[in-house]
Amino acid sequence: MSTPTKPHKLNIDLIDSFEKIPVKIFDSSDAGSLFVAHEIAALIKEKQAKNEKCVLGLATGSTPLRLYTHLVNLHKNEGLSFKNVITFNLDEYYPIERDALQSYWSYMHRHLFNQIDIFPENIHLPNGELSKEDAKKACEAYEQMIESAGGIDLQILGIGTNGHIGFNEPGSSIFSKTRLVSLDNSTRINNAYEFQNISEVPRMAITMGISTILKAKKILLMAWGLKAPIIAKSVEGAVTEQTPASILQQHNNCLFVIDESAAAELTRIKLPWLTGEIEWTAKMIKRAVVNMALKLNKPVLSLTTHDYNENGLSDLLVEKGDAYDINLQVYYMLRDSITGWPGGKPDTDIPGHPERSKPYPKTCLIFSPHPDDDIISMGGTFMRLHDQGHDVHVGYQTSGNIAVTDEFVTRFLDFAVGFENQFGIDNKKSEQILSEAKHFLASKKKNEIDTPEIRAIKGLIRRCEARATCRYVGVGDANAHFMNLPFYETGTIEKNPYTEKDIDITIELLQKLKPHQVYCAGDLADPHGTHKVCLDIVLES
Secondary structure, X not given: OOOOOOOOOOOOOOOOOOOOOOEEEEOOHHHHHHHHHHHHHHHHHHHHHOOOOEEEEXXXXXXXXXXXXXXXXXXXXXXXXXXXXXXXXXXEEEOOOOOOOOOHHHHHHHHOHHHOOOOHHHEEOOOOOOOHHHHHHHHHHHHHHHHHOOOOOEEEEOOOOOOOEOOEOOOOOOOOOOEEEXXXXXXXXXXXXXXXXXXXXXXXXXXXXXXXXXXXXXXXXXXXXXXXXXXXXXHHOOOEOOEHHHHHHHOOOEEEEEEOOOOOOOHHHHOHHHOOOOOOOHHHHHHHHHHHHHHHOOOHHHOOHHHHHHOOOHHHHHHHOOHHHHHHHHHHXXXXXXXXXXXXXXXXXXXXXXXXXXXXXXXXXXXXXXXOHHHHHHHHHHHHHHHOOOEEEEEEOOOOHHHOOHHHHHHHHHHHHHHHHXXXXXXXXXXXXXXXXXXXXHOOOOOOOOOHHHHHHHHHHHHHHHHHHHHHHOOOHHHEEXXXXXXXXXXXXXXXXXXXXXXXXXXXXXXXXXXXXXXEOOOOOOOOOHHHHHHHHHHHO
């Protein structure tokens, strides 16, 4: 009689078991963009080897900026040719002039088409200059052109905070095709950074429909920064037209390419204890208990054994003891993260204090993306560091000149001219600069980029504001460092990707000051906004 064999234990990784669309997570938007660039390059080369056309569906906005930078680099440095590529863009504002700085026609030519060897006749974008009647006919023709090209081989997508893909807003039909649409107010607000103010953002757009997108042979959706809630909803939630990106669950070759920030709400990241066995470190315990307290809207010390069992944390009870002891452990960790001494309390040994007491005083460096982010983002901490005797410096990373209106410049020009007249100052050079600046502003056209002189004046205004802040806190002018990072100085709201020059300037300041503490102020919601770029530069440095 044979001895029964033990059943084979399957080693199944369930970490992504809640996800209905494959997701690839990268540590940065740049790494994710490079991955997508290589996917596109591989497809182009594969088609070239077969002597076939490669049809790409392209997106715009802040999300694919680094992607297009990498594609241009692949063309210039590695010889990637786009001569066999046909492109169809997802969308365009309506109405908008083709040459307007904010048009997607301008965007695509500025960031990609003008820098590669694609044939102009192979470039297709919706036309935002037509009448409504003609636009409807053009939408039908756009669908026919895609079909005549053999369909889209690879479609690149971004995603809106409301789940829109292209400009297919919540409620768009799964059967929708290229058409004229009305933009959701949240979309207009999110895109307002491209314009001078919200009133200038078009209320309509032309977009490929969801049906058109789903016909693509392969789809890569990219998302960076604080898109985590809508990513989780699209990937793990139900398929619904109220979340257009969730409909991509029905595509058989779709991949979401996201960074760690955009992945934050995925179950495998936010609630990893639900996807398999984990190591219960102090950090993981704190995360699990705080998350549960927020979900139940209860104080940490009020959480019960029942709460732990009902929220998937029974394993934690088995390993670490009863709820009371765990609650206390997390409470103490939270308590020890709070202090009125951000630079450390001198000559005092406090176990668990978030900052060491020595050395004292410390050299503290606050990186401020714009000339007002130091006081806006951490004004209380800024003042307390100075009041408690530390040597506080501020590195103003950009000039912030885009935030200064033309009207504000005119007011300062009038003051400067009046000042010279009032006190009889005869400075021919400054008089000429002021005269030319006033003349430019008086005749400035819509979407026209400011001259270097105007940008310098606007930067000077912001520099004066920054110095005023430092003086109010008590920090001297010598501790205000105006870095004027080159990536920012485009003269437009849209910025260049950062380069080694930006990093070198930052390294120089760090080496000069040798700070004991570094603070980075900013809002990271937009991964290609100034705040996120400035943080990336600091981390890289």
